[in-house]
Amino acid sequence: MMATAPAGQKTIGQNTVRQATIYRMVMPGHFCPYGLKATDLLRRQGYAVDDQWLTTRAETDAFKAKHGVTTTPQTFIGGARVGGYDDLRRFFGKTVRDPKALTYRPVIALFSMTALMALAASHAMLGTPFTIRAAEWFIGFSMCVLALLKFQNIESFSSMFLNYDLLAKRWVPYSYVYPFAEGGAGxxxxxxxxxxxSVPVALFIGTIGAVSVFKAVYVDKRALKCACVGGDSNVPLGFISLTENVMMVAMALWMVAAPAALSVAH
Structure with a gap:
């Protein structure tokens, strides 16, 4: 008597193939990205995928009504519904990131990239990546990219910035001026x-920013989001958030001190 394969599996010759069925929207005006992600995840997990396309709005609505769901894609394994893409990730024991969770990832990614850019520029211009000029470029590049992120939605940035910046609270237009000052100085x-x-501007906005963050976090003990990478981020206001302002102050002081040191040396 032939053994029956477990639910969600099919026996082909001597091999047992895991199977899954996915229903996803594939319409002329809409191609569901999460359907593609779910299909790819299933295949990477070793599943043969029965890929069922929902090609019309009526067909999609009928599927949702039949299974009592509000979204697609929907995956079934062994006849049991697993759910959407996030549910499928949980099914395979993978992390599902909460889009509202606080994270320093944007700041880490930004500084990592601007550091690599500075090293690359130094290598191209000076023949070696590890130079003082690379350190200067790193700060300048970081200021420009941070300003760029704020420019993406300056209204949202200004609203978040007003939560903690001491000068902006007293003079609201400063919350709109700040990205221009930061980017221009960079x-x-x-x-x-x-x-x-550049030196007075960087010193001015950097000092006010550092004092504002310190007061909000360490004196007032407020739990806020940082507007440093734009108003739509979930970066918590804290020690790492001080980096933006400390870098500007350090760069301004260095640009004053370096020429003076050179003149004394000569």
Missing amino acids: VLMIAGVLTWI
Whole structure:
């Protein structure tokens, strides 16, 4: 008597193949990305996928009504519904990130990339990646990218910024000026020109920012989100958030001190 394969599996010759059925929307005006992700995940987990397309809105609505679900894709294994893409990830024991969870990942990713950019620029221009100029470029690049992220939605940034910045609370337009000041100072610092503008600007906004963050986090003990990478981020306001402001202050002081040190040496 032939053995019966467990639910969700099919025997082909001497091999047992795990099977799954997925229902996902594939329409002329809409191609569900989560359906593609779920299909790819199943295949990477060693499943043969019975890929069922829902090609019309009526067909999709009928499927949802039949199974009592509100979203697609939906995956079935062994005749039992597993659920959508996040449910499928949980089924395989994989992490499902909460989109509202606080994380430093955007800041870490940004500084990692700008550091690599600075090292690359130094290697291209000076023949070696590890130079003082690379450190200067790292800060300048970081300031420009941080400003760029704020420019993506300056209204959202200003609203979040007003939660803790001491100057912005007293003069609201400063919350709109800040990205321009940060980006402009960063560009001038990268170019190494007009330091009489970039240094005071970086020193001013960096000092106010550092004091504001310190007061909000360590004095007032407030749990806030940082607007440093834009107003739509979930970066918590804290020690790492001080980095943006400390870098600007350090760069401004360095640009003042370095020429003075060189003149004394000569």
